[in-house]
Amino acid sequence: MIKDKFADAVTAPPPPEGDADIGAIKDILGFHIRLAHGACLRHFTETFTDLDLTQKQVSVLWLVDDHPGIAQTDLAQRLRMDRATTMAIINRLQAKHFLRRDRSEKDGRKQALHLEEPGKAMLARAKAAIGEHEAWVKSRFSDKEVRQLIELLSRIHE
Amino acid sequence: MIKDKFADAVTAPPPPEGDADIGAIKDILGFHIRLAHGACLRHFTETFTDLDLTQKQVSVLWLVDDHPGIAQTDLAQRLRMDRATTMAIINRLQAKHFLRRDRSEKDGRKQALHLEEPGKAMLARAKAAIGEHEAWVKSRFSDKEVRQLIELLSRIHE
DNA sequence: CCTATTCGTTAGCAACACTTACAATCATAA
DNA sequence: TTATGATTGTAAGTGTTGCTAACGAATAGG
Structure with a gap:
């Protein structure tokens, strides 16, 4: 119930001028990546409301x-996030009692992260929801195309 | 000069445990889309600083x-944005005198958007910068793969 | 004419990415 | 051992984006 107008926009004929879609931008690879990401993000958000x-x-x-006991910096590297951004996310998850911070025994600077019980339960539910979400994304591809797409995208984020 | 640590993270051997990359998440298509988008966004931001x-x-x-004279709603639909979000972007561009709003003659509710001279000049520079950015993204693909990738991504955002 | 819809607008909220700065900790070289 | 430098987490602040809810103005349809 969020995207009725988008459905129109997609199926409707080009509004005023003739060709009148997004023009030369449609040849820009980065543009398609952004749009695809936006579509994924919207569906993800709906699925996880x-x-x-x-x-x-x-x-x-x-x-x-x-990776139980992982440090915030390690997390940030794997997810390509900033340290400060990681902080904000960890804070929110900790506020919900999904995980806890323990001082690392090997390195006093680091925080060892562990899931709490509510976090484990929530993760189980989240994985089920991700299944739905993935099914939605993959519904338009064959298995081979999915593997292809993942391979191509991997080259971008290394 | 932003991503030195990421270069390490990528080329470094799996830190502690054995396989120890991102684990089962790596099979999630949506995850790769997000990472690829993030990588693109970072490079874009650097290119456009x-x-x-x-x-x-x-x-x-x-x-x-x-599309000279395009309305904000039409813009929003083509770029898959919210009306309110579109407002914010138009406001910033107008504050820089890159474009102007004229009341549409055919529909008093709509605003007809036109580029001002500074906007045209900036767009010319931006297109050159996009060329660089695209070259960076495409450097890891053949022409055929680029077409393939665009086609696959298009299916996601319709 | 009355009603429903559309469009622009404003305001507010949440998430995220980034910067700078600081304290604590660790590693290393002098 | 001490001094120096790097790493880690933290805090505070800025900017962009996406969303919602509400409102007035204009339009379209009955």
Whole structure:
């Protein structure tokens, strides 16, 4: 119930002038990446309204579960985030009691992150929701195309 | 000079545990789209620091140039943006005297957007910068792969 | 004419990315 | 061992973006 007008915009014939879509921008690869990301983000947000989680938050929960005791800097590197941005996300997750910070024993500067029980439960629900979301994205591709797309995108973010 | 640590993170061997990259998340298509978008956005921002323009602002300048007299709603639909978000972007561009709002003669509710001279000059510079940016993105693909990738991404944002 | 819709606008909220600065900790060289 | 420099987390602040809710003005349709 968010995108009715977009549906129109897509199926409607070019409004006034003739060709009249997005013009030469449509040849710009970066532009398509941004639009595709925006579409994904919108659908993700809808899928996760009940859980009240963002993409980043889910990614962090997921990685902390995969790597118990991981430090914030390590997290930031894996998700290509700023240290300060990571802080903000960790703060929100901690406020919800999804994870805790323990001082690392090996390095007093670092914080060892661990999921709390509510975090584990939420992650389980989140993974189910991600299944839905992924199904939505992948519905327009064959398995081979999905692998192709992932391979191509991987080259961009290394 | 922003991403030295990321270069390390990418070329460095998996830190502690064994496989230890991003784990099962790497099979999630949406995750790769987000990372690729993030990488693009970072490079774009670096490329456009001198011009002090964002992706959205460039897209709007470009479209207004392609479709003189376009209304804000039409812009919003083409770029998949909210009306309110579009307002904010138009306001910033207008504050820099890059474009102006004229009341539409055919529909008193609409604002007809036109580029001002500074806007045209800036768009010319922006298009050159986009050339650089695109070259950076495309450097890792063949022409065929670029066409493929655009086609696949287009299916996501319709 | 009356009603519903559209468009622009304003205001506010949340998330994120970035910067600068600072304190604590660690690593290393003198 | 001490001094120096780098790393880590933290805090505070700025800017961009996306969303909502509400309102007035203009339009379209009955």
